[in-house]
Amino acid sequence: MNSFxxxxxxxxxxxxxxxxxxxxxxxxxxxxxxxxxxxxxENRKTLKMFDRFKGEVIMPHNEKNQHHCTGCGICAxxxxxxxxxxxxxxIETPDGKKERIIDKHIYHLSMCTFCGLCIxxxxxxxxxxxxxFEHAVFDRSKLTxxxxxxxxxxxxxxxx
Amino acid sequence: xxxxxxxxxxxxxxxxxxxxxxPQHPSTHxxxxxxxxxxxxxxxxxxxxxxxIHRGIEKMCEKDTYQQIIHxxxxxxxxxxxxxxxxxxxxxxxxLEVAVPERVQYIRTIVDELTRIASHQLWWGCFGMDMGGQTxxxxxxxxxxxxxxxxxxxxxSRLLHSYYTPGxxxxxxxxxxxxxxxxxxxxxxxxIHDYDNILTGNVIMQERTKGVGIxxxxxxxxxxxxxxxxxxxxxxxxVRKYHPYGVYDKVDFKEILGTQGDTFSRYMMRMHExxxxxxxxxxxxxxxxxxxxxxxxxxVIKLPAGEYxxxxxxxxxxxxxxxxxxxxxxxxxxxxxxxxFSNLSALDHMSRGFKIADLIAIGGSLDYVIPDIDR
Numbered sequence: 001m002n003s004f005x006x007x008x009x010x011x012x013x014x015x016x017x018x019x020x021x022x023x024x025x026x027x028x029x030x031x032x033x034x035x036x037x038x039x040x041x042e043n044r045k046t047l048k049m050f051d052r053f054k055g056e057v058i059m060p061h062n063e064k065n066q067h068h069c070t071g072c073g074i075c076a077x078x079x080x081x082x083x084x085x086x087x088x089x090x091i092e093t094p095d096g097k098k099e100r101i102i103d104k105h106i107y108h109l110s111m112c113t114f115c116g117l118c119i120x121x122x123x124x125x126x127x128x129x130x131x132x133f134e135h136a137v138f139d140r141s142k143l144t145x146x147x148x149x150x151x152x153x154x155x156x157x158x159x160x
Numbered sequence: 161x162x163x164x165x166x167x168x169x170x171x172x173x174x175x176x177x178x179x180x181x182x183p184q185h186p187s188t189h190x191x192x193x194x195x196x197x198x199x200x201x202x203x204x205x206x207x208x209x210x211x212x213i214h215r216g217i218e219k220m221c222e223k224d225t226y227q228q229i230i231h232x233x234x235x236x237x238x239x240x241x242x243x244x245x246x247x248x249x250x251x252x253x254x255x256l257e258v259a260v261p262e263r264v265q266y267i268r269t270i271v272d273e274l275t276r277i278a279s280h281q282l283w284w285g286c287f288g289m290d291m292g293g294q295t296x297x298x299x300x301x302x303x304x305x306x307x308x309x310x311x312x313x314x315x316x317s318r319l320l321h322s323y324y325t326p327g328x329x330x331x332x333x334x335x336x337x338x339x340x341x342x343x344x345x346x347x348x349x350x351x352i353h354d355y356d357n358i359l360t361g362n363v364i365m366q367e368r369t370k371g372v373g374i375x376x377x378x379x380x381x382x383x384x385x386x387x388x389x390x391x392x393x394x395x396x397x398x399v400r401k402y403h404p405y406g407v408y409d410k411v412d413f414k415e416i417l418g419t420q421g422d423t424f425s426r427y428m429m430r431m432h433e434x435x436x437x438x439x440x441x442x443x444x445x446x447x448x449x450x451x452x453x454x455x456x457x458x459x460v461i462k463l464p465a466g467e468y469x470x471x472x473x474x475x476x477x478x479x480x481x482x483x484x485x486x487x488x489x490x491x492x493x494x495x496x497x498x499x500x501f502s503n504l505s506a507l508d509h510m511s512r513g514f515k516i517a518d519l520i521a522i523g524g525s526l527d528y529v530i531p532d533i534d535r
Contacts, residue, residue: 115231
């Protein structure tokens with residue numbers, strides 16, 4: 001008699017627990033307002049990433065095509081993967097002194113692990129994070145970028 | 161005359177049969193190969209084969225400075241990335257005797273607990289999916305997304321943050337951080353009831369987990385099993401209680417111990433831990449003191465020659481790091497004691513005598529992260 005009773009209470013409790021779970025899924029099924037999924041490729045125009053999002057390393061330029069990079073190479077030294085290469089150039093200033101400036105700031109996006117040590121260690125705050133994240137390309141060589149724009153120069157005056 | 165030799169009669173029922181689970185199997189949560197010796201459907205023994213995702217992180221650390229090591233530790237146990245960063249930072253700070261600002265300690269503790277909740281949410285989803293409930297994965301991922309958004313807004317990335325640095329943090333928290341964490345706690349306190357309704361009380365899940373994969377307290381200590389798995393067996397091993405770091409000595413939380421040591425007990429342990437983590441967050445989030453987000457550190461960090469060991473409580477158990485320094489800016493030798501590796505060693509013992517379907521449930525309750533095993 002006892003096992004007979006237990007048999008039916010087990011069935012009853014089992015069905016009850018299943019219905020309890022089903023009620024949760026049913027509640028979400030009938031309340032479409034709780035859907036959190038983003039329709040990603042369709043919402044591209046309105047999609048805005050957070051300001052601090054680490055998409056890629058960029059070198060901000062002002063409207064006169066000038067940047068802050070002196071070409072010291074501290075970012076390249078601090079990079080754990082060697083994803084930054086600095087090519088320096090020597091110029092002669094009008095008063096006859098030789099000065100080192102940056103020729104190319106080469107950034108290998110394919111090797112970057114987005115640790116942020118280059119940006120943190122830069123003494124002149126020349127680098128920052130960009131929010132671009134759609135990096136997929138068909139050719140690997142496109143992932144090697146030159147961060148300083150052609151014809152750009154360094155901001156000499158701090159007030160500029 | 162030709163002699164007739166009768167071939168020996170094979171009794172197939174007594175023979176053992178070897179089956180490979182993995183390396184590419186959804187229930188191994190990564191690339192782990194388990195050679196399971198079965199008789200009928202009963203598991204006789206199990207040999208895990210590690211190394212499919214070995215990247216030599218310990219060796220790579222030997223060429224990196226202490227700031228650069230941080231971004232490699234992210235990639236061991238990626239589900240508790242912040243806690244992995246924390247252990248290296250604590251080691252360097254203790255070796256150099258740097259006083260870390262109190263604000264940093266508060267933020268680190270809060271972020272660690274958020275990481276723990278996010279890790280357990282993902283585990284809950286995967287465990288439900290191992291048991292055959294696809295809904296659990298979707299709900300677990302949905303709630304984890306809230307924490308990922310908090311991380312993304314403050315630290316810039318969702319999974320591999322590299323946010324801690326020896327001496328402090330890479331940057332200050334976002335102004336919205338406290339507001340969003342409080343919103344998350346009120347949100348998740350409601351949602352965790354759904355978790356209980358869907359999976360904890362489910363009769364199929366209880367039938368499959370209760371009394372399955374039993375690990376006693378003595379065996380847990382023998383195998384070095386820590387974290388929620390060790391505590392489910394009654395082994396009190398919370399590093400946050402025994403060797404407090406951050407501000408864990410100032411907050412009130414319970415170390416919940418199980419008695420059964422079976423798969424269901426391990427499941428309940430993580431559900432309790434999520435509630436305890438929320439309790440810690442509630443105590444800390446309003447009391448973050450003002451101050452700097454980093455102590456003053458030299459650009460080149462050199463540890464004094466010697467040996468150092470530091471441990472923290474990661475989401476899966478005790479994470480230790482052992483460093484031998486010869487006084488240079490890079491460590492001479494670095495060794496990580498990862499929790500998943502020790503926990504995996506007990507899987508053979510736990511699964512013996514159970515069915516092969518139970519092995520999936522036991523493996524799901526172990527919650528191993530394969531890159532943490534192989535490093």
